[in-house]
Each structure stands twice: as structure tokens, then as C-alpha cells.
Amino acid sequence: MAGEPQADCLFCKIVAGEVPATLVRESETTVAFRDINPQAPTHVLVIPRAHHPDAASVAAADPQLAADILREAGAVAADEHIDDSGYRIVLNTGAGAGQTVFHVHAHVLGGRGLNWPPG
16 A cells, blocks of 8 residues: 555665665655665665655655655755756656666766766
8 A cells, every 4th residue: 555664665674774775864754875776976766755656656645745755856966966067856657667666766866967868
């Protein structure tokens, strides 16, 4: 069920402290940690503490939580000193878009030029 921790979800386990991660920020509603397979010098994931499978579902179920994720992504960029040079926030939705963990997460990427189009 959306919002409740899922026993088989890697990110729910990170939120619970059952799986280690390199945390960079925490708020009441979110956790941010370094990606284990970084695609840029700065690559941090921002996840909600509550389980939602993807960006569309969190936006529909809890618009304030969706806003919290984006706010924290901006705070990560400021903390990592990439806010002046530019950064990208990516929310993959569905396996065809590259989502591999089905707990919504925003990728904060920066520290190098990011070409367009991505992929």
C-alpha cells in the first residue's frame, strides 16, 4: 500500500536504517543519500520516507510530499555547491524509463556539463 514501508523495497530499508547509505540530508519527510553508481561528480538520490512507487503516484496521493522531494533536491544542490553552475533533477517513472527501484526517487546530478537530450 502506498505510504507504508514495503518489506522488499531497498529504499524503505535505507529509510529504516537496515541498509547502509551515505546520507547527505534528512528532513521530516525525506532522506537524501549518494548514489552507489554515480553518473556525475554529484549524484544524490532524494527519497520520501513514505513508500510511493513513482513520481506520478506520489504527486496524486500527496502533493505536499512531492513538493518536499523537489525542495530537498534544491537544498542538496545548494549543499553540494552545484546550484550556481546548474544541475539536473531526474525522476524516472517505469522500467522503460530506467527506474530500477520502485520507490520514487529524484536524482540530483551536477558537477559537469549535462548535455541535452539525455540518454
